[in-house]
Amino acid sequence: xxxxxxxxxxxxxxxxxxxxxxxxxxxxxxxxxxxxxxxxxxxxxxxxxxxxxxxxxxxxxxxxxxxxxxxxxxxxxxxxxxxxxx
Numbered sequence: 878x879x880x881x882x883x884x885x886x887x888x889x890x891x892x893x894x895x896x897x898x899x900x901x902x903x904x905x906x907x908x909x910x911x912x913x914x915x916x917x918x919x920x921x922x923x924x925x926x927x928x929x930x931x932x933x934x935x936x937x938x939x940x941x942x943x944x945x946x947x948x949x950x951x952x953x954x955x956x957x958x959x960x961x962x963x
Contacts, residue, residue, distance in 0.1 A: 887923065887924070890957070890961065891916070891918045894924060894955060895917075897954050898949060898952065898954060899949040899950040899951050902945065904942065905943060906935075906937060911929060912929045913927065913928055914928070916939070922938060923938060925937060925938055926939055940958070
């Protein structure tokens with residue numbers, strides 16, 4: 878895909894992460910076990926993981942999301958995005 882501007886590149890990373898990251902998966906956020914159920918793009922927040930804990934739902938920036946060990950399939954796209962954003 879052609880992506881010349883930062884916005885186009887960000888959009889490209891969103892598509893690749895959303896299409897390739899195996900969800901749902903479990904991880905720990907602030908000591909709580911959560912289930913990552915989806916990947917989304919929120920204006921002002923960027924690429925986020927939609928996390929659920931019980932009946933609560935929270936969007937967490939994909940770069941702030943701790944990955945489990947071993948990471949889910951497709952996590953290499955998060956690593957690539959982290960390198961691009963760095």
